[in-house]
Amino acid sequence: MNLFETTVTVETTPIPEGAGNGLIRVFASDGLNTSYTDVRNVTVLGNGSVFRFIRGDACADGELGITDAIAILCHLFLGGTGVKCLAAADTGRQGQVNITSAVFLLTHLFLGGAAPPSPYPSCAGSRDAGDRAFGCTETPCP
Numbered sequence: 001m002n003l004f005e006t007t008v009t010v011e012t013t014p015i016p017e018g019a020g021n022g023l024i025r026v027f028a029s030d031g032l033n034t035s036y037t038d039v040r041n042v043t044v045l046g047n048g049s050v051f052r053f054i055r056g057d058a059c060a061d062g063e064l065g066i067t068d069a070i071a072i073l074c075h076l077f078l079g080g081t082g083v084k085c086l087a088a089a090d091t092g093r094q095g096q097v098n099i100t101s102a103v104f105l106l107t108h109l110f111l112g113g114a115a116p117p118s119p120y121p122s123c124a125g126s127r128d129a130g131d132r133a134f135g136c137t138e139t140p141c142p
């Protein structure tokens with residue numbers, strides 16, 4: 001028979017939808033004079049987590065170049081395996097990888113066309129559902 005009632009209370013601060021930072025507070029008591037309180041900062045990565053890449057760096061070698069455009073074209077038309085990051089191969093963030101993705105990249109590299117949307121020009125995370133669906137098998141980003 002337990003004469004003392006043990007209670008445990010857990011409280012959290014709101015965490016932004018899908019992912020973000022928050023606090024968790026745990027309070028425990030044995031019903032006498034002993035209690036325990038701890039507050040911890042937590043980071044929730046969310047479903048599918050956030051991964052880092054450079055948009056346009058389809059080969060995942062850390063830089064944009066003609067090899068990325070060639071890898072995209074080989075992936076599309078020859079079954080090539082040079083594309084290591086399909087999210088990065090969506091160079092214009094159109095939600096698809098097609099010949100326009102290679103043309104967009106070539107136009108940027110050699111004709112001064114628009115730069116790829118974020119994450120570019122350096123490694124950064126993306127929470128975009130399309131990027132997460134594409135994913136990366138390799139990334140040069142830490």
Ligand SMILES: [Ca+2]
Nearest residue numbers: 057059061063
């Ligand atoms: Ca590259």
